[in-house]
Amino acid sequence: xxxxxxxxxxxxEISRMEKQLKNEGFLRRVLxxxxxxxxxxxxxxxxxxxxxxxxxxxxxxxxxxxxxxxPLTDVEIVH
Numbered sequence: 001x002x003x004x005x006x007x008x009x010x011x012x013e014i015s016r017m018e019k020q021l022k023n024e025g026f027l028r029r030v031l032x033x034x035x036x037x038x039x040x041x042x043x044x045x046x047x048x049x050x051x052x053x054x055x056x057x058x059x060x061x062x063x064x065x066x067x068x069x070x071p072l073t074d075v076e077i078v079h
Contacts, residue, residue: 012051029071030057030073034076
């Protein structure tokens with residue numbers, strides 16, 4: 001059985017995500033319904049929560065080895 005090993009760092013600019021908070025098309029493309037509810041409940045830290053979700057999803061897709069070949073909504077980050 002093979003093992004996947006690696007260390008990585010995924011970052012996302014909060015200011016970039018702040019601009020996307022009102023972009024409903026973007027939010028629907030990258031977040032599940034549960035994630036959208038989570039972000040909208042975060043108030044003043046909504047942009048940083050969105051950035052964290054984006055970075056986590058990007059890291060998952062890299063770990064799966066699929067890149068953006070699958071929709072981001074196929075991965076859900078839960079708290």
